[in-house]
Amino acid sequence: MDMVTLRAPFLLSLSLFLFTTLAAQQPRMLKTIIVDAGHGGKDYGAHGAYEGGLGSYEKNVTLAISNKLVAELRRQLPDVKIVPTRTTDIYQSPPEKAEIANNNKGDLFICIHADAVALKTGRRQIGTREETRHKITYTGKGKKKKKKSTPYTVTVPVYEHFKIGSQRRGTSMWLFAAHKTSDKLKAVMRNEGEEDMEIETDTDSSSYDQIDFSQPEYKMMASVHANRYQLKSIKLAEFIDQEVEKTERPALGINQRQKGIWVLQATNMPAVLVETGFITNYHDERYLNSDEGQQEIAECITRAVKRYKEQLESQKPAGASTATDNSRAEQQVLKEAGKQMKSEGH
Numbered sequence: 001m002d003m004v005t006l007r008a009p010f011l012l013s014l015s016l017f018l019f020t021t022l023a024a025q026q027p028r029m030l031k032t033i034i035v036d037a038g039h040g041g042k043d044y045g046a047h048g049a050y051e052g053g054l055g056s057y058e059k060n061v062t063l064a065i066s067n068k069l070v071a072e073l074r075r076q077l078p079d080v081k082i083v084p085t086r087t088t089d090i091y092q093s094p095p096e097k098a099e100i101a102n103n104n105k106g107d108l109f110i111c112i113h114a115d116a117v118a119l120k121t122g123r124r125q126i127g128t129r130e131e132t133r134h135k136i137t138y139t140g141k142g143k144k145k146k147k148k149s150t151p152y153t154v155t156v157p158v159y160e161h162f163k164i165g166s167q168r169r170g171t172s173m174w175l176f177a178a179h180k181t182s183d184k185l186k187a188v189m190r191n192e193g194e195e196d197m198e199i200e201t202d203t204d205s206s207s208y209d210q211i212d213f214s215q216p217e218y219k220m221m222a223s224v225h226a227n228r229y230q231l232k233s234i235k236l237a238e239f240i241d242q243e244v245e246k247t248e249r250p251a252l253g254i255n256q257r258q259k260g261i262w263v264l265q266a267t268n269m270p271a272v273l274v275e276t277g278f279i280t281n282y283h284d285e286r287y288l289n290s291d292e293g294q295q296e297i298a299e300c301i302t303r304a305v306k307r308y309k310e311q312l313e314s315q316k317p318a319g320a321s322t323a324t325d326n327s328r329a330e331q332q333v334l335k336e337a338g339k340q341m342k343s344e345g346h
């Protein structure tokens with residue numbers, strides 16, 4: 001009896017969630033796009049703190065790119081409502097970001113981030129200095145024993161430590177990984193039934209440690225997201241990757257991540273995260289901080305969104321079985337994405 005009373009509210013909210021999810025799935029139209037500038041305010045994100053670096057912060061880069069992306073999308077898709085999560089340097093928790101997306105009934109959620117890798121520390125000698133040391137000698141024995149300290153000078157090298165910028169550069173696409181292994185993820189992408197979600201808490205990032213990832217509603221959201229939106233998310237990620245490939249910078253493909261990507265699976269819509277470039281790489285950091293670089297990324301994403309929109313809206317309306325209704329095009333995209341899918345994170 002206790003079980004029933006405890007479970008009833010949860011089941012009610014669950015069925016409401018599933019109902020709204022199904023209802024939202026019906027129209028194959030791209031009406032609203034949410035653009036999320038990653039981090040913000042007290043959450044600085046990654047830092048370009050290496051020798052020769054600009055010392056820029058991810059939150060500022062993501063905001064600049066987001067603002068350009070919003071402008072570009074509005075210019076090229078005037079009939080689509082574009083909703084930025086933030087347009088200034090403010091802090092929003094991941095649930096707040098997800099709430100903005102869900103409240104605006106977005107059909108697509110695009111997160112803008114910049115990548116970073118742990119930097120190696122280098123050391124070099126920058127000079128020498130004189131150091132006084134003491135030679136200790138003893139004279140006498142027993143109670144008459146005396147300590148004698150004789151100073152002498154030595155020349156010692158002086159070193160300086162510095163962070164070495166990373167080699168890795170380029171743009172990569174990230175999806176919320178519903179499962180730990182890519183095999184399992186592919187199984188979900190083929191819609192071969194639901195499995196238990198495993199959601200890890202992100203203890204590295206202060207912005208995420210407030211969330212209890214074990215709550216059933218979050219697990220359920222992850223499950224629904226994986227089943228309903230994964231194909232569309234992959235499709236958009238593929239298009240963005242292809243557009244980046246046409247530029248002079250490396251397109252690093254589609255990846256999945258377990259941690260710190262909570263905001264993607266908490267949105268009731270297809271969602272992708274763009275790691276625009278490495279803020280820890282000399283060339284990428286300059287690119288990410290330049291007007292030209294920011295604009296190029298905004299245009300790549302906009303072209304990809306237009307292709308996604310055209311494909312989405314040219315499909316025949318889905319019938320009752322939307323959950324397993326994958327067009328041939330979707331299957332093809334899925335196949336190719338599966339081939340490229342890398343299971344490694346960083």
Ligand SMILES: [Zn+2]
Pocket residue numbers: 038039045046058113114
């Ligand atoms: Zn980030």
